[in-house]
Amino acid sequence: MGSDGSSSGVVREPLDYVGVTNRTSSGFSLIWDSPEEKYKNFVVTSKDVGKDEALKPKSTNKDSEDDSEKEFDNKEEEAKYEQTNKSESENPRSKDENRVPESVSTPDPQNKSGTGSKPVTGSITSFKKVLPGSSRFFQFEDLPPQTEYTVTLLGKGPGLLSRLHKLVISTGPEPPKDLVFSEVTENSLTVSWTKPKSPISGFKVTYTSIKDGEPVSVSIDRGDSTLGLSQLSPGSSYEVSVVSILGLDESDPITDFFMTLPDPPTDLRAVNVTDTKALLLWRPALAAVDKYAIVYGSGTDSELRVTVSANAAEQQLSGLQGSTTYTVTISSQLGSNESSEASTSFTTTSGSGGDGDGFGDLQSKDVTPRTARLSWKPPTKPAGSYRLTYQTEGQEVKEVVVDGSVTELNLSRLHPSSRYTVQLQAESGGRNTAPLSTHFTTDCSQELLNGILKSGEVDIFPQGRSGPPVMVYCDMETDGGGWTVFQRRKDGSVDFFRGWKEYIKGFGSLSGEFWLGLDNLYNLTSMTKMTLRVDLRDQDEATFAKYSTFELVKRNYKLIVGGYSGTA
Incomplete structure (x- = not known):
């Protein structure tokens, strides 16, 4: 009839499908398929390969789909199951049919037809489980990593016995443990972990910004257990996971979260200094912070601390002493995290x-x-x-x-x-x-503060003094002035339907229509906290949208805006 048989005439048809899924460092799922109601029961057995002295060496056939999952035909074991099935039919109270190790759960009566049963947990040396004929999977959990198991599956019914399916399945690599973060700054930190005792070929570290959602993965050698992460965003939360690598297999991940420190304000300076007063000015931090802490004094014994709103960019100091040199520091605070300090010093006048x-x-x-x-x-x-x-x-x-x-x-x-x-x-x-x-x-962004009120083209250096200059157009008239124009469209003279590379580089003329370029825009927004304004005009009608938060993420130049106001 085209199916395997034995001397007793029991049919030896294979199940429609037998495989393994959800293989992790601590378990796997055995899955199969078969016509409904064909078999009354399925019998699953498992044995630790290391404890199975009679097991033959694993096949090294390169054509195998997965060295960790192999199926064999074993006529001797089929014969044993046939004899077992025969004796169980003659003795329905046979104790072997329901003999299960103490660590193994009984079938879940709430399982839907064709779902499976409760998982097997714990270290398994030898195991047997009888499942109802509606089962289509069986879960093994909490197993040791990097351990091979011989798993067999057999369908049983009245006068019917399927082919014995036998697989050798290994759990995944042993994962690392004890994930620790150290040396956290506004844009970097060090990740460390404890290496597994089992042999591995390396590690993969993946970190993802909670805000941006773009994962970055780094593969490192098995001898390393630390990795420095850099170019992070200040005051931002990240998820970090580390897995062990063994060949093409990955272990279960260990995962934790961290937050970078906020960045400090920049360009702190004192102006309008008299014998008793001084006005502090600064550029706000790039990160969204809760407040700023200012500490000033002429000596460690006379330091005063002032806390100001995160929206502030200046603070008046009063009650100072004449002819005295003061040191001032300012830092950003975000929750319990505090940034590094920006500092300056000034000397009051001598007074009357x-x-x-x-x-x-x-x-x-x-x-x-x-x-x-x-x-x-x-x-x-x-x-x-x-x-x-x-x-x-x-x-x-x-x-x-x-x-x-x-x-x-x-x-x-x-x-x-x-x-x-x-x-x-x-x-x-x-x-x-x-x-x-x-x-x-x-810096060109300071032009307005420095008293320049005329709009025009200006050379700036967004990558620092060692970088190339970039010519930009400064608008000193709109909304109080001080705006760097990065796009202008007014007469259709420039084609804006262009490729990605041109949008990265920029195109057009500053005197007419132009696009400054994503690279330049990223460099500008990464220098300091920026505000975005969009103006739309049609003859005598005008409207605008203003956003208090405006930045670009380097990866794919993702745009982030927030804090809308305006008439658009």
């Missing part, structure tokens, strides 16, 4: 009656990527000369001495996108006043 009476208000104006203009208020008592020093990180201090009649000084040949510290002292009669100090940054 001092040699430097009235001397102060050192300011930077008209700052461009390579120039800046400094101005100050002269002391009441005429100065013989002024000594001015300025420096940026990594460069030598430069000194300029000017006549006492001068109250302004132009600096040139500055480094683009650099933060400069300036100190000024007045000299009179061989005595020097306490120094005044200020800071400025050679």
